[in-house]
Amino acid sequence: MAEVLVYVDHVDGAVRKPTLELLTLARRIGEPVAVALGGGAADTAATLAEHGTVKVLTHDAAEYAEYLVVPKVDALQVAYERVSPAAVLVPSSAEGKEIAARLALRIGSGIITDAIDLEAGDEGPVATQSVFAASFVTKSRVSKGTPVITVKPNSAAVEAAPAAGTVEALAVSFSEKATGTKITGRTARESTGRPELTEAAIVLSGGRGVGGAENFALIETLADSLGAAVGASRAAVDAGWYPHTNQVGQTGKSVSPQLYIASGISGAIQHRAGMQTSKTIVAINKDAEAPIFDLVDYGVVGDLFEVVPQLTEEIKARKG
Numbered sequence: 001m002a003e004v005l006v007y008v009d010h011v012d013g014a015v016r017k018p019t020l021e022l023l024t025l026a027r028r029i030g031e032p033v034a035v036a037l038g039g040g041a042a043d044t045a046a047t048l049a050e051h052g053t054v055k056v057l058t059h060d061a062a063e064y065a066e067y068l069v070v071p072k073v074d075a076l077q078v079a080y081e082r083v084s085p086a087a088v089l090v091p092s093s094a095e096g097k098e099i100a101a102r103l104a105l106r107i108g109s110g111i112i113t114d115a116i117d118l119e120a121g122d123e124g125p126v127a128t129q130s131v132f133a134a135s136f137v138t139k140s141r142v143s144k145g146t147p148v149i150t151v152k153p154n155s156a157a158v159e160a161a162p163a164a165g166t167v168e169a170l171a172v173s174f175s176e177k178a179t180g181t182k183i184t185g186r187t188a189r190e191s192t193g194r195p196e197l198t199e200a201a202i203v204l205s206g207g208r209g210v211g212g213a214e215n216f217a218l219i220e221t222l223a224d225s226l227g228a229a230v231g232a233s234r235a236a237v238d239a240g241w242y243p244h245t246n247q248v249g250q251t252g253k254s255v256s257p258q259l260y261i262a263s264g265i266s267g268a269i270q271h272r273a274g275m276q277t278s279k280t281i282v283a284i285n286k287d288a289e290a291p292i293f294d295l296v297d298y299g300v301v302g303d304l305f306e307v308v309p310q311l312t313e314e315i316k317a318r319k320g
């Protein structure tokens with residue numbers, strides 16, 4: 001069976017969920033071979049094996065933490081040359097897309113970014129993308145070289161599928177370009193305790209209808225009752241009610257959770273662009289004519305200041 005190279009996104013050996021989702025998709029195409037780099041790389045092996053990885057190629061060096069993406073691209077290229085895979089899959093983060101694009105250029109391959117699904121095809125894997133502000137769904141296939149494909153978080157379910165997960169060390173010598181851009185400082189973001197917006201299974205967003213920074217506490221309380229991340233429309237962000245890092249949309253983050261609840265958001269095309277691929281969409285808006293209701297699975301016409309607290313109470317009551 002053909003091998004499929006999967007680039008592992010991990011934090012000190014803890015594998016992030018989008019990588020486990022990639023393994024589900026990789027198994028549709030072939031046998032997953034993972035590439036884990038940096039501190040704790042070898043610690044990823046047990047989790048990767050539980051999710052179908054036959055081999056884990058690892059390498060640790062200070063360069064991965066000290067310089068921007070090129071050392072990782074060098075290592076992924078070494079892995080690619082060693083495995084000759086049927087495809088290379090990378091999580092669709094900003095860093096993942098840069099790594100994937102650089103690799104594709106180096107190996108002369110076509111690339112597909114931000115896939116939301118992947119299936120085996122007679123002439124290579126077929127990727128589904130949601131394009132033009134989610135107005136169209138396209139299917140494409142790389143027609144030149146080994147397909148390099150980045151996949152958005154929440155595109156597949158995480159499935160256990162025990163496999164060998166044999167760890168093998170990768171011998172990497174870095175290119176001259178590897179040390180071209182040095183990381184000069186890191187400031188940890190203050191943790192909210194909530195999941196990362198782009199990876200969360202549930203996202204609750206507030207818009208101009210929330211009416212003020214202090215009222216976002218309503219959205220946050222509901223989010224916490226569901227273990228959800230909190231997003232915001234640009235109007236709410238521009239008003240200074242919520243941080244820009246939480247903006248959902250064309251000029252913010254793109255999210256694709258299982259459940260997206262929009263409160264006090266009208267549904268402008270630029271907002272839709274960042275959330276329209278969500279599996280189930282719910283809107284709470286007091287204007288029955290708001291365009292957001294055109295794309296929802298469930299709509300509540302009502303004042304969010306009445307609906308959101310009731311919803312929070314109901315969820316808490318049901319959770320006991």
Ligand SMILES: Cc1cc2nc3c(=O)[nH]c(=O)nc-3n(C[C@H](O)[C@H](O)[C@H](O)COP(=O)(O)OP(=O)(O)OC[C@H]3O[C@@H](n4cnc5c(N)ncnc54)[C@H](O)[C@@H]3O)c2cc1C
Nearest residue numbers: 207208209233234235249250251252264265266271286304
């Ligand atoms: C180049 C460009 C890029 C952009 N990028 C983005 C982007 O990334 N993300 C983004 O979100 N926008 C983006 N925008 C802005 C976008 O066009 C809209 O202006 C914005 O999304 C509107 O935000 P909103 O829905 O919160 O506000 P509004 O459009 O003002 O809607 C507020 C809604 O709240 C409802 N409401 C009010 N009070 C209540 C209440 N008490 N209870 C229930 N409902 C209530 C109203 O009925 C209304 O529908 C961009 C615009 C441009 C030009």
